[in-house]
Every structure is written in structure tokens, then in C-alpha cells.
Amino acid sequence: MDFFQKVYQVTQQIPEGRITTYGTIANYLGAPRSARMVGWALNKSNVRDLPAHRVVNRNGLLTGKFHFDGTNLMKELLENEGILVVDNQIQEMENYFWDPAKELL
DNA sequence: GGCGTGACTTGAA
DNA sequence: ATTCAAGCCACGC
Numbered sequence: 020m021d022f023f024q025k026v027y028q029v030t031q032q033i034p035e036g037r038i039t040t041y042g043t044i045a046n047y048l049g050a051p052r053s054a055r056m057v058g059w060a061l062n063k064s065n066v067r068d069l070p071a072h073r074v075v076n077r078n079g080l081l082t083g084k085f086h087f088d089g090t091n092l093m094k095e096l097l098e099n100e101g102i103l104v105v106d107n108q109i110q111e112m113e114n115y116f117w118d119p120a121k122e123l124l
Numbered sequence: 125g126g127c128g129t130g131a132c133t134t135g136a137a
Numbered sequence: 138a139t140t141c142a143a144g145c146c147a148c149g150c
Contacts, residue, residue, distance in 0.1 A: 059131070
């Protein structure tokens with residue numbers, strides 16, 4: 020299984036109304052210091068069905084918002100799932116956090 | 125094949 | 138607590 024493929028699967032398996040971080044995914048894939056690769060992989064996969072809007076950085080900030088649409092599309096998608104987003108940042112992300120190592124098994 | 129860049133993270137000043 | 142700098146790996150030029 021390639022690193023990218025894993026990222027794709029994990030991202031696709033993120034439950035609705037939940038979010039995760041690049042570092043968490045990277046760590047789950049065995050590359051705790053390669054969080055950038057995760058984001059980069061998503062960049063090449065944004066043309067797929069990957070709900071990349073559910074993946075944010077460690078601070079819960081929607082860093083990839085500009086790569087999504089350049090507008091508030093990402094924010095709306097998250098809000099549409101019941102996640103409160105303010106200023107491109109997820110509020111109480113701890114409450115929405117989704118850990119693949121715990122939830123996905 | 126080398127250099128620079130990137131949807132990040134973490135450690136140190 | 139906040140800000141700066143370095144590390145990470147793959148892709149593009």
C-alpha cells in the first residue's frame with residue numbers, strides 16, 4: 020500500500036461531522052514527521068472524492084481552504100456537517116477530532 | 125540529477 | 138506564551 024493510497028483511504032473514511040489532522044494521519048501511516056506529504060498528497064487528490072475539507076492542521080486551521088476553492092467552500096462544507104468554523108479555524112476541534120488509530124482500528 | 129517548494133509539526137530561543 | 142528555525146519526503150523544473 021502506497022503512502023498516498025493510505026492517505027486517500029483514511030481521508031475517505033473520516034466520519035461525517037468529524038475532522039482529523041495531517042500529523043495524525045502521518046503518524047498513523049508511520050511518518051510522524053512527514054505531515055507535509057499528507058497535505059501534498061491531498062493536493063494531488065483534491066480532484067478525487069476525498070473529503071479533504073475534514074483534514075486540517077494541528078491547530079484546527081483550514082490551511083487548505085485556498086487550495087480548495089479559494090473561497091469559503093471548505094468552511095461551508097464543515098459547517099454543513101455541524102462543525103463550527105470561525106475565521107478558517109475549527110472551534111472546539113477536540114470535540115470533533117477523529118483519530119484513525121482509535122476509531123478506524 | 126540538483127534545487128526549490130509545499131494543504132505541516134515540533135523543538136528551541 | 139509567542140516567534141523563529143529546522144526537518145520531513147516527494148514532485149516539478
